[in-house]
Amino acid sequence: MNENESNTSAVVHNIRAAKRAVSTVKTTLGPMGMDKMMVDGGGNVIVTNDGATILQQLDITHPAAKMVVEAANTQENMCYDGTTSTVVLAGELLGNSELLFNKGLHANIICRGYRKASRWATEHIANLSHPAKQKLAEVAKTSITGKALESSIEHVSELCVDAVVNSDGDYDRIRVLCQPGDSLDDSSCFNGVILHKEFMLPAMPLVPTGKALLINTGLSDNKTDDNVQLNLGSAAEYQQYKRQSSRDNWVEKAQSVIELLPDGGVLFVRDSVNEVAAATLARQGISVVQRIPESDMTALSKLLNTSVAHGAEDLVDPVDCDVECKTIGDMKYVVVKGDGEVTTLVLRGATQQTLDETERGFEDALGVVCLAYNSDKVVAGGGSSYLNAALYLRSRAAEAGGREQMAIDAFADALESIPATIAENAGHDPLDTILTLRNEHIAGNKSAGPDIENGGVCNMLDLDVYEPLSLVRQAIQSASEVTISILRIDDIIGKKTE
Ligand code: ADP
Ligand code: MG
Numbered sequence: 001m002n003e004n005e006s007n008t009s010a011v012v013h014n015i016r017a018a019k020r021a022v023s024t025v026k027t028t029l030g031p032m033g034m035d036k037m038m039v040d041g042g043g044n045v046i047v048t049n050d051g052a053t054i055l056q057q058l059d060i061t062h063p064a065a066k067m068v069v070e071a072a073n074t075q076e077n078m079c080y081d082g083t084t085s086t087v088v089l090a091g092e093l094l095g096n097s098e099l100l101f102n103k104g105l106h107a108n109i110i111c112r113g114y115r116k117a118s119r120w121a122t123e124h125i126a127n128l129s130h131p132a133k134q135k136l137a138e139v140a141k142t143s144i145t146g147k148a149l150e151s152s153i154e155h156v157s158e159l160c161v162d163a164v165v166n167s168d169g170d171y172d173r174i175r176v177l178c179q180p181g182d183s184l185d186d187s188s189c190f191n192g193v194i195l196h197k198e199f200m201l202p203a204m205p206l207v208p209t210g211k212a213l214l215i216n217t218g219l220s221d222n223k224t225d226d227n228v229q230l231n232l233g234s235a236a237e238y239q240q241y242k243r244q245s246s247r248d249n250w251v252e253k254a255q256s257v258i259e260l261l262p263d264g265g266v267l268f269v270r271d272s273v274n275e276v277a278a279a280t281l282a283r284q285g286i287s288v289v290q291r292i293p294e295s296d297m298t299a300l301s302k303l304l305n306t307s308v309a310h311g312a313e314d315l316v317d318p319v320d321c322d323v324e325c326k327t328i329g330d331m332k333y334v335v336v337k338g339d340g341e342v343t344t345l346v347l348r349g350a351t352q353q354t355l356d357e358t359e360r361g362f363e364d365a366l367g368v369v370c371l372a373y374n375s376d377k378v379v380a381g382g383g384s385s386y387l388n389a390a391l392y393l394r395s396r397a398a399e400a401g402g403r404e405q406m407a408i409d410a411f412a413d414a415l416e417s418i419p420a421t422i423a424e425n426a427g428h429d430p431l432d433t434i435l436t437l438r439n440e441h442i443a444g445n446k447s448a449g450p451d452i453e454n455g456g457v458c459n460m461l462d463l464d465v466y467e468p469l470s471l472v473r474q475a476i477q478s479a480s481e482v483t484i485s486i487l488r489i490d491d492i493i494g495k496k497t498e
Helices: 007-026 051-057 063-079 083-102 107-126 136-144 148-166 223-227 235-260 275-283 294-304 352-375 384-400 404-425 430-442 469-487
Strands: 036-039 045-048 174-180 188-191 193-195 211-215 265-269 286-289 322-328 331-337 343-349 377-380 448-450 457-459 466-468
Touching: 007 051, 007 063, 007 083, 007 469, 036 051, 045 051, 045 352, 051 063, 051 083, 063 083, 063 352, 063 469, 083 107, 083 404, 083 469, 107 384, 107 404, 107 469, 136 148, 136 352, 136 466, 148 188, 148 343, 148 352, 174 193, 174 294, 174 352, 193 294, 193 343, 211 294, 235 275, 275 286, 294 331, 343 352, 352 377, 352 466, 352 469, 377 384, 377 469, 384 404, 384 430, 384 448, 384 469, 404 430, 404 448, 430 448, 430 457, 466 469
Parallel strands: 174 343, 211 265, 265 286
Antiparallel strands: 036 045, 188 343, 193 331, 322 331, 377 466, 448 457
């Protein structure tokens, strides 16, 4: 960036750039939110409803807009879902601060007010929570509503809950495998790891006996050989040396595997395995799966409760496991069962594009169920908790005194944009919805939210719309933090490229 933009105009520039990014995702919020089709120069298409995915795919160059994308990414990383809400809230907070600037408030006063409001709102929302037990399927359904997965919502939410309970709330112990073909209803949950791989050689036993070894490197040419200085007289001598040294190497490595698996078994290898070594192993009844992605390797070590050896030199004792080759459609898989709690969700779907979006929806749903399972607290969804927090903030704004209370009121207005946008995206009047919602909440109906089917408002708990408390809390915190960071910038200066 060459030009210097200065003072207030820099803030306003930043606010407007960030708001432009926000407006792209705003129409996707809520169960009736629309999807975006994104096409790149190469003609690749992504169809998605996921806020973070849309922002990641946009070609955003403005630094302030990039900060909003970062906030969405933080939300995705911490809570798996609620990214659109975070971004919409940040957009409203920024828009409202522009109005406050115009009224003559200093950025620092706005930041102070927003910070206080964010703390009060998150504290207040904790008081609205319910125990998460028995509500896990509802949390999954709330996340799935409006997504590609909705067609099989009952089945899919059941799978999510099963997977989370099986893995005791550890997201890292849940794997998702997409398998084109059939329909979403044929998706299933499996206790174990399924590798999209096959045994290396046809000669390998397809159901190996129950011992396994895991190696994080490979059984092939030792690459460091090339860095050794040698005096060789001819090309033939070099060939001879090369053949001999690498052969010794595989033989030695294969030998140490055979010693540990005298009755056969299976060897899982992160890198590649030399064919000669593989043939040697196959003769001893050992099946080999090579080039296993790192995440699969980690899942295997969790499933089998064992560590992954760095190389053939430091192998640990083999572990019990149950391995089998399976062909589904025209795809080959290696199915591994063990004692550890690792669950694989096998997703079925017609096309790769729908499967990709299905997978994103699934990951969100799994994530929020894990959050609810672990934190044990949920709140009513549909933006009802945001609206209740807005009323609470207005009731306390005067406490802050001075101009800060204007910022707190502005924060409350921004919180209301969540239920308002959900209603608006469903084709209902956002203002009427908010006004009715305020009355309901003042009358004590703390779970009132927008009725997206019929318009007006209804009790979110009657519709079983629940979301994890921590998701809402994080969304408010991420949105207010990114807003404050943007407001604190008073100058954009081109910096030297390093
Ligand atoms: P995000 O990326 O923020 O999760 P979504 O498009 O997934 O955005 O919309 C989530 C919002 O939709 C949440 O506030 C959730 O409570 C709300 N929601 C889900 N189902 C319903 C429903 N049946 N009625 C009203 N609101 C709903
Ligand atoms: Mg969502």
